[in-house]
Amino acid sequence: xxxxxxxxxxxxxxxxxxxxxxxxxxxxxxxxxxxxxxxxxxxxxxxxxxxxxxxxxxxxxxxxxxxxxxxxxxxxxxxxxxxxxxxxxxxxxxxxxxxxxxxxxxxxxxxxxxxxxxxxxxxxxxxxxxxxxxxxxxxxxxxxxxxxxxxxxxxxxxxxxxxxxxxxxxxxxxxxxxxxxxxxxxxxxxxxxxxxxxxxxxxxxxxxxxxxxxxxxxxxxxxxxxxxxxxxxxxxxxxxxxxxxxxxxxxxxxxxxxxxxxxxxxxxxxxxxxxxxxxxxxxxxxxxxxxxxxxxxxxxxxxxxxxxxxxxxxxxxxxxxxxxxxxxxxxxxxxxxxxxxxxxxxxxxxxxxxxxxxxxxxxxxxxxxxxxxxxxxxxxxxxxxxxxxxxxxxxxxxxxxxxxxxxxxxxxxxxxxxxxxxxxxxxxxxxxxxxxxxxxxxxxxxxxxxxxxxxxxxxxxxxxxxxxxxxxxxx
Numbered sequence: 001x002x003x004x005x006x007x008x009x010x011x012x013x014x015x016x017x018x019x020x021x022x023x024x025x026x027x028x029x030x031x032x033x034x035x036x037x038x039x040x041x042x043x044x045x046x047x048x049x050x051x052x053x054x055x056x057x058x059x060x061x062x063x064x065x066x067x068x069x070x071x072x073x074x075x076x077x078x079x080x081x082x083x084x085x086x087x088x089x090x091x092x093x094x095x096x097x098x099x100x101x102x103x104x105x106x107x108x109x110x111x112x113x114x115x116x117x118x119x120x121x122x123x124x125x126x127x128x129x130x131x132x133x134x135x136x137x138x139x140x141x142x143x144x145x146x147x148x149x150x151x152x153x154x155x156x157x158x159x160x161x162x163x164x165x166x167x168x169x170x171x172x173x174x175x176x177x178x179x180x181x182x183x184x185x186x187x188x189x190x191x192x193x194x195x196x197x198x199x200x201x202x203x204x205x206x207x208x209x210x211x212x213x214x215x216x217x218x219x220x221x222x223x224x225x226x227x228x229x230x231x232x233x234x235x236x237x238x239x240x241x242x243x244x245x246x247x248x249x250x251x252x253x254x255x256x257x258x259x260x261x262x263x264x265x266x267x268x269x270x271x272x273x274x275x276x277x278x279x280x281x282x283x284x285x286x287x288x289x290x291x292x293x294x295x296x297x298x299x300x301x302x303x304x305x306x307x308x309x310x311x312x313x314x315x316x317x318x319x320x321x322x323x324x325x326x327x328x329x330x331x332x333x334x335x336x337x338x339x340x341x342x343x344x345x346x347x348x349x350x351x352x353x354x355x356x357x358x359x360x361x362x363x364x365x366x367x368x369x370x371x372x373x374x375x376x377x378x379x380x381x382x383x384x385x386x387x388x389x390x391x392x393x394x395x396x397x398x399x400x401x402x403x404x405x406x407x408x409x410x411x412x413x414x415x416x417x418x419x420x421x422x423x424x425x426x427x428x429x430x431x432x433x434x435x436x437x438x439x440x441x442x443x444x445x446x447x448x449x450x451x452x453x454x455x456x457x458x459x460x461x462x463x464x465x466x467x468x469x470x471x472x473x474x475x
Contacts, residue, residue, distance in 0.1 A: 023475055025054035031464035031467065032461070036444055036445070036448070038442075038443070039060050043370060045438065047436070051472070051475050052440070058365055059349075060443040061420060062369065065364075065427040066356065067302060071385055072376060073314075073317050077320050077334070078313070078316065084109060086117075086289045087289075088286040088287045088288075089104040100134050102135035102137070103133050105137070105259055106140040109170060109316055110170060110289075111312040112292065112297070112309070115197065117289055121287055121288075122268075124286065132270070133268065138276075142168070143280075148165035152358075152360040159249075160246075161245045162358075164308060166310075167251035170251065171251075177195065178202050178246065179192070179241045179243050180241060182235050183239055188207070200228070201228045204229075204230050206231055207235075226253060231244075256274045305396075314355025317331070317334050318334035321334040345368065350364050357420075370439060386414060389429070392405060392411065393411055397419075403465030404465060408473050409470065409473065412430050413429075415427060416428055422445060422448055423444065425441075430469065
C-alpha cells in the first residue's frame with residue numbers, strides 16, 4: 001500500500017509541475033492560411049507558468065525579432081554611455097595654413113551619421129587654420145572586417161535601402177535617391193535625374209510602354225563597380241516624376257568621394273591620394289563627432305526596426321568583446337558568448353548570422369527568444385529595454401497592427417515585430433486581466449494567401465492575432 005501511495009504522490013507532483021498550457025494555440029492556428037508554420041510560447045512572469053506552448057522548440061526564421069538579442073547584447077557589452085565616434089586625426093603639423101602630412105578620417109560604423117554632420121566635422125579643420133592638405137587622405141574603416149553584409153541576405157534585395165551595407169563608413173544610411181521622368185512618348189527612354197550631392201552614376205535603358213504592355217514590365221538594377229547603377233526594363237507612362245532609392249554598394253569609395261567634395265566646398269586644397277589601409281590609424285585628434293548615446297540608438301532600432309543600427313551594434317559589440325576588427329561571424333560569436341555567459345541564455349543548436357534578422361540563415365526557436373525576454377523583464381530596473389519595444393496602436397512597427405488595435409490589446413501589447421517574405425513574428429509583453437505580465441514569442445513562417453495575396457493578405461493574420469492575444473489577456 002505504501003509503495004502505491006508513494007508512486008501516486010510522485011505522479012501527482014510531476015503532473016502539477018508540468019501542467020499543460022492553458023491557451024489552445026493549436027485550435028487558434030486554424031485561422032492561419034493552409035501551409036503556414038507556427039511556433040508560439042507564452043509565460044506568466046508573475047506565476048512562472050507556461051500558459052501557451054505550441055511548437056516552441058521548432059527552429060524558425062526570427063526575422064527582426066533578432067534585434068531583441070542585439071539590443072540586450074549591446075546593453076551588456078557597450079553600456080548606456082556608449083557613442084559612435086567619427087574622428088579627424090593627423091600626425092603632422094600645421095605650417096602656414098597647410099597640414100604638412102596626411103589627414104585621417106576614422107569611421108567606426110555610426111549608423112546615424114549624415115553628410116551634413118560630416119561636413120560640420122571637416123569644417124572644424126578651419127579652426128586649426130588648415131586650408132591645404134599636403135599629404136594623403138586616409139580613410140580608417142578598420143573597425144570592421146570582411147563583408148559588410150551578412151551571410152544569407154537575399155541577393156536581389158541588395159540594391160534596396162533596407163539592405164544597405166552597415167559599413168564602418170556609413171553616410172545617410174548608405175542610401176541615395178534618383179528621380180525618374182517617365183512622362184515620355186511610348187517607345188522612348190525614361191530620363192534619370194541624379195541629385196548633385198550623390199557621387200554615383202545611374203544610367204540605363206528603360207522604355208515607356210502602353211497600358212497593354214505595362215503589366216508585363218519589371219525594373220531591374222544591375223550594379224557595376226565605382227557605384228554605377230544600370231537600370232533596365234520598361235514602365236507605363238507616368239505624368240509626374242517619381243523617386244527610386246538604392247543602396248550604396250561601395251561605402252568606402254562613396255565616403256571618399258564625399259570627403260573630397262566637401263573639402264573642396266570648404267576651400268581646403270587637396271591633391272594627394274586616397275588610401276584605405278586595413279590597419280587602424282593613430283594620430284592627434286583634430287575634431288570629433290559623437291552619435292547619440294546607446295539608449296537613443298536602441299529606441300530607434302527597436303521602434304523602427306532599423307537594420308543598420310542593429311548590424312552596426314552587432315559588430316561593434318564583437319569589436320569590444322574580442323578587441324579585433326569585427327566580421328559578421330565574429331558578431332555571432334560575441335552575441336552568443338555574451339548572452340549565454342551574462343544572461344544565461346541557452347542557444348543550443350540555434351544559428352545566428354546577423355544582428356538585424358535579414359539573413360535567411362538565422363534559426364531560432366520561440367523558447368530561446370523567451371529566455372531573452374524573461375531576462376529583460378527581470379532586470380528592467382537596470383536595462384530599461386522594455387521602453388524600446390513598439391506599442392500596439394501607439395508607435396513603431398505595431399502602431400497599426402490590425403489584430404492588436406482594439407481594447408484590451410491596444411496600448412497593452414509591447415512587441416518587436418519580425419517581417420520577411422512569408423514571415424510574421426512578434427516577441428514581447430502584455431498585461432493580462434489580473435494585471436500580471438505575460439512574455440510571449442510568436443513565430444509564423446511560410447505565410448501565404450496565394451492568389452489572394454494582394455487583396456486579403458493580412459486578414460487571416462489579423463483574425464488569428466486578435467483571438468490569440470485576447471485569450472492570453474483573459475487567461
